Amino acid sequence: MSARRTARSKLLAAASARFYAQGVASTGIDVITADAGVAKMSLYNNFRSKAELVAAYLDGRQQEFLDVHRRLAAALPADAGPGARALTVFDAYVEHADGADFRGCGLLNAAGELPAGDAGREAVAGHKAEVERLLREALAPRDDADALAEHLSLLLEGAMVRGGLEGDLDRVRRARAIAAGLVGED
Structure with a gap:
């Protein structure tokens, strides 16, 4: 190196x-x-600047999550249904965030500090859209894949915010249980 x-x-x-x-x-x-x-x-x-360092941090956090998600999705049985595939997104959030001093989503925390229109906020919005896209793809070919992906995304992000405020990843675990019921995997 x-x-x-x-x-x-x-x-x-x-x-x-x-x-x-x-x-x-x-x-x-x-x-x-x-x-x-x-x-x-x-x-x-x-x-070149602190802003560039922040951008690299945001991209790195997203890449870490995506790596965990890919590994979990690859471990599913070949015949896993849409619900099981969608739940890997929740599982990836839990695994990626698991550890001491849970403070919620690092991307959302950073975005909350950045001014409107900042490139970092736009990057976070793109990363969150990617999470919703993963959910939508996992839920295909369900007829309600688009709407359900949006609901699950809001559930997941809300749980990350509340969990971060409380310092308790259990909010995200409970959101996963709710999502399991919504996708028929309970």
Whole structure:
């Protein structure tokens, strides 16, 4: 691994931890470089601005979720029905978020700190649309796939917000149980 790649990885890891724990706005560049153990210039050699670092953080969180989802979906039996396929989205959220100090969805938390029209907010909106698309595709060929995917997406995101406010991932687990009933997998 090149020194530049190593510094980039260290910076992203440090930024991810701080952005999730303390927020994007309250996390300064100096803290990130100190946590990463790299010189401040390394940050600017890898990211043109803090906004670019935030964008990489948002994309990284989404990619982590997608990787978990792909693994869970691939583990389903070949004859799994639409309901079981849709529930893998909930399972991926739970697995991706499971751990100490649950604060909700890192993407939504960051978006809440960014001003309207910010590219980061637009990226988060795109990531959330992708989650709804995954649900829609999982539910196909059901006639109600579009409407049900929207309902499940709202249920899932609402549970992430409430769970984050309460510091309790159990809200998301309960949302999964509700979703199981909605898709006929209870």
